[in-house]
Amino acid sequence: MRRSAAVLGSTALAATLLLTACGGSAGSSGAAADGKVTITIDLFGTFGYKESGLYEEYTKLHPNITVKQTDTQDEGQYWQALQTKLAGGGGLADIQGLEVGRVASVLQKQADKFTDLKTLGLGAVNDELVPWKGAAAKTADGRILGAGTDIGPEAICFRTDLFKAAGLPTDRTELAARWSTWQGYLDLGRQYVAKATPGNVWTDSAAGMFTAEVGQQQVRYADESGKPVHESSPAVKTAWADAGRLVADGLSAKLPQWTPEWNKAFSTGKFATLSCPAWMLGYIKGQAGTAGAGTWDVAPGPGRTGNWGGSYLTVPRTAKHPKEAAELIRWLTAKEQQTTLFTKQGSFPSSTGAQAAIKDVTDPYFSNAPIGQIFSESAAAMPAQVLGVDDGVIGKAFTDALGEVERTGTAPDTAWKHALDNIRKANGS
Amino acid sequence: MRRAGRSEPKGSRALRSPLHGGPLAYAVLIAATVVFAFPFYWTLVAASRSNAELSSTTPALTPGPNLLHNLGEALEQAEIGRALLNSLLVSATVTAGVVLSSTLAGFAFAKLRFRGRGLLLAVTVATMMIPPQLGVIPLFMLIVRLDLQNTLPSVILPSLVSAFGVFFMRQYLVQALPDELVEAGRVDGASLLRIFRSIVLPVARPGMAVLGMLTFMATWNDFFWPVVALSSQNPTVQVALKSLGQGYVPDQSVVMAGALLGTLPVLLVFGVLGRQIVGGIMQGAVKG
């Protein structure tokens, strides 16, 4: 009897395990019998590959390959999920995107979880890029963990229709001169808000302006030796003060970036300007849609330079098709595709060859703005940023704290302390 | 209790009860129903509109024309189709496991005498209080080590048995299964397993059905552990919905279409079995 009860139980158990095993294996994308391969690629924000038809083109060139992309808008969420997957090695795609603020962390803490691209025949993948871009993805012992995609030269995007309605000039050169400094940007903002319809303000958030302004400095959150300097760094202090002024003067729409409310505001016109790294152009197109075409424009921003973001493509150790993934990466990051991406999506090339090719690009969506010229100039003046291990965490803590200032009326000094508390909490000290 | 419950519609109390529902009672109940139902209706409205319409200053209050388009987008972008299948597999397996193991153990606790019965039952009941979060960290380390992360067994195995289920079936069988029946089977010379199959199971069936429904719904809606163990690459419905909520898809009307798709199967079950589920929960309440 004892046996029979146990048999009953274990049969049931075996049946369920069998069932689940089937369910589990259904999930793995593998090479099918006919030699077809599905490469999975997991990204954040808007890389623009899908939007500009690059995957389709690749499949045309390689009929046995299909590319399947998943995407999380908020890089913070993406990073968190990536860490959980890296810990267990399960659920990683063949190609994972990596933001520039996380590269140092991966190099230092998780280099072993990624494949050295040299071993996949991509030893020269970063050779044609601006030098700092490739250097940032190379470990001390010479392994190449990521292939550089775009960089984030900064400008300002603005709504010509709203500017006109408020009696502001819409000429790019004139605007660039008026807001040649952040003080000038704030001054013009005050003028705008005084004349604009109520409820319509100057820019989306304090966080956006803060990140853009910090991004203009070489040393931001860590110095060359890797020591965290966010508490004393002049770059952070100045940007923090300016962002505080922005809020105090009522120039911010108080929208948290990368949230549904922020997304919706692109189509409703709650704000007139936006700190625009080149890749933001693609995001605007995605959110404002065809209806927004021609209402936006781009002008050189305060300081006429800065870098915000930019990314890498990596191949995790657990990738099922590392060879095929590497080939796709080689193609996606090549000069021609970087050129296409800028033309269609605005993601600014890190490839020097592509940079030379896009100098004259204009974008009809953005009122035919000479985006090639604007962003090339911004990129040329860009400092070689020092990347710290915790850049991502620190940046988020400060932008969150600015959100507190604008949304809950927290005093900037208190919010500053909160930011430091949050950084300490995250770093476990 | 069960017998009383069954005869309740024409029960003596209702007829003699001084409590009659007046117009006010209806008004309040209808108002409450509207409040309870409105979010469902609004999900449908939002899922059938476009993103731009959702961000207009006067919100849409009636369904629009975009439902099929948004459903398609949700299926494609957030793996909702895959998620539905995964959820179905997980919930069905877990339900089978819980009902079977609970009936076996519930029968033993209810009708068999053996050394340590009181202690084992006490341990079982006591663990019902433990928050699921408490086990999450070692479980996570365990599945990482077993290489099960992001696979369906990682969410099935930990839920395959339930202390609540054992307690529920024990309570049910104590009352529903007369000792004499078991005894008669034994006198006839049947093995215990045979008794279980031909005497206990038929009597236990209504209780198993209720436990099955409750387990299925609870598993379908389970959140914390699947979020930790699975990723958006191989999600259950709830994991897919979480990805949607965290900006996996920029279009809010598509997010709402996803929520609709994830809820629909449970609503369908409710449409068919609503009365039984209500009965089951009320029955369980009196016993619990």
Added chain:
Amino acid sequence: MALTSSARLPAAGPAPARTRRAGRLAPYGFLTPFFVLFAAFGLFPLLYTAYVSLHRVELQTTDRMDWFGLQNYTRLLADPFFWNALRNTFTIGVLSTVPQLLTALGLAHLLNYRLRGRTFFRVAMLLPYATSVAAATLVFAQLFGRDYGLVNWVLGELGLGPVDWQAGTWSSQLGVSAVVTWRWTGYNALIYLAGMQAIPGELYESTAVDGASKWQQFRHVTIPGLRPTIVFTVVVSTIGATQLFGEPLLYEGNAGGGISHQYQTLGLYLYEQGWTFFHLGRAAAVAWVMFLLIVVLALLNAAIAARRNRTDR
């Protein structure tokens, strides 16, 4: 075969020694499937959590555990965010549980009337319970949107200013509580209804003869008769509130629980420690503190119930 079944049933007869031994063991056979899995996936993780909480364990390197003593706990107690989460768990617990149970009681009372379409009403009440936390929260997050949400639109039509349902402390906690209340009110109403139906009709009859009003009947017959059920729902809701996680996580989609952590609950704090900051050891310590909290609350509940019983008798 014939006699292998003699477990010690109420009237077990004599049996040969061998089969008697088998019979003695048979009940354990019935328990085996449950207890084997339960030990592996229920009991083991539980105890192991305590062990983990005494170590420094990082998510990225789970195979490395460094002895940490009680440091995870002392740091926890020194962390203002922990106390913030504890406070939020309490206030959100009250904001969601109290209105929920009171409304449920009222609805149950109405459902207990003789009504046309009673099954319809009951099923309708229970529908939110069938919805998942994730789906419900996504929908409510939309309704409570600051700039384009329906709730603020209605407030605007009524001439009231828009409320920031995300950034404000009370407003965001109310928003989160609304999801909980919506999902569980109907369920609790049915539980109360079941309890009410178990109260003998004669009690109502006799008080009616004594000329008691409906309200007096409700107070003096219904409520006392429901006491065990009420205790049950209070315990279940309290435990649920202590573990609140999905609603605050998806309300704005991040583990911080709002811009100033103003609605971060303990469950969310645990998740943030473990899966945003990757400190599994510290998360394990949070788990144990939560567990102790629940034990204390359960004991408190039991004590109050016992005391009320004594004073009543």
